[in-house]
Amino acid sequence: MMKLNWAILGPGTIAAEFAEAVNEMNGIIYAVGSRTLEKAEQFAKKYHVEKAYGDYEEMLQDEKIDVVYISTPHSNHYEYIIQSLENNKHVLCEKAITVNSKQLDEIVRLAEEKQLIVAEAMTIYHMPLFKQLREVVQSGKIGTLKMVTVSFGSCKENDASNRFFNKDLAGGALLDIGTYALSFTRFFLTSQPHEIITTVKEFETGVDEQSGIVLKNGDNEMAVITLTMRAKMPKLGVVAGDLGYITVENFPRAQKATITYLDGSQEKIEAGDTAKALHYEIEDMEKYIQNKSSKETLDLSLDVMDIMTEVRNKWGIVYPFE
Structure with a gap:
């Protein structure tokens, strides 16, 4: 493991999990930043962090920081990634990495200009199982890829004040759980979809409550994605070819999958460890920094x-700050 000085921006629940992972890997969490110094100091004490900052801007000016892990709500990701890059820090950012393509394109341009690494902390891109499954698909073991289907439903409380439904915070299913489903989809498709058909049911706040998305690319591969924030559905991904299909249950941090062939026979595949999902993100990020490129996953994020x-755009849903 490279001895990089990590900084954590936004010490929430997922940041605590990330800090535990860095410590378990004998990494260095040099700094943590929060909107309040008290919260930063509490986090620093619990996770053995050297420096605590009650101001994000002040923390990012610390020249000892090599790489920043951003775990704030995605509505703030763009501004904090830009500030990190402007202060010459590499960035690993939680999903969804930005709110729209314009933001991400600008980030990529700045990172390239400053020769810095930006990557998305999307578990699917980093779990060993998915890397192995893509090799299975590319080998032709399930034949010619035809269809990907993904469902993800999370039954959030019917509360208009909840951040999940807050339009000012870029709420809605698409950017919260849909980013997992679409990342799964794009990970296996041979090329970027060019045809999109979709419909949406809006929540009372004007964000997307549930939706259906159909994709098709130039290789005649299709995908169907179903999302909802007010009903429980399995986190289920299926990758189908003309010789068989792969089923991945609880796919965001999966370590197991099943291949079912046309004759009904099955093959189990297991790789990695669900409990180490963030370890794999950290390992890959440090590899990107060492190799001076995060292209293999950044292109997927784009x-x-x-x-x-x-x-x-097709739904006509625009956030107030866009």
Whole structure:
């Protein structure tokens, strides 16, 4: 593991999990930043962090920081990534990495200009199982890829004040759980979809409560994605070819999958460890920094953001700050 000085921006629940992962890997969490110094100091004490800052801007000016992990709500990701890059820090940012394609395109341009690494902390891109499954698909083991289907439903409380439904915070299913479903989809498709058909049911606040998305690319591969924030559905991904199909249950951090062939026979595949999902993100980020490129996953993030932006355009849902 490279001895990089990590900084955590936004010490919430997922940041605590990330800090535990860095510590378990004998990494260095040099700094943590919060909107209040008290919260930063509490986090620093619990997770053995050297420096605590009660101001994000002040923390990002610390020249000892090599890489920043951003775990604030996605409505703030763009501004904090830009500030991090302007202060010459590499960035690993939670999903969804930005709110729209324009934001992400600008981030990529700035990162390239400053020769810095930006990557999305999307578990699907980093779990060993998915890397192995893509090799299975590319090998032709399930034949010619035809269809990807993904469902993801999370039954959030019917509360208009909840952040999940807050339009000012870029709420809605698409950018919260849909980013997982679309990342799964794009990970396996041979090329970027060019045809998008979609419909949406809005929540009372004007964000997307549930939707259906159909995609088709130039290789005649199709995908069907179903999302909802007010009903429970399995986190289920299926990758189908003309010789068989792969089923991945609880796919965001999966370690197991099943291949079912046309004759009904099955093959189990297991790789990685669900409990180490963030370890794999950290390992990959440090590899990107060492190799001076995050292209293998950043290109996927760009494609997924393009899809989500086009989907929202078709819905006519625009956030107030856009």
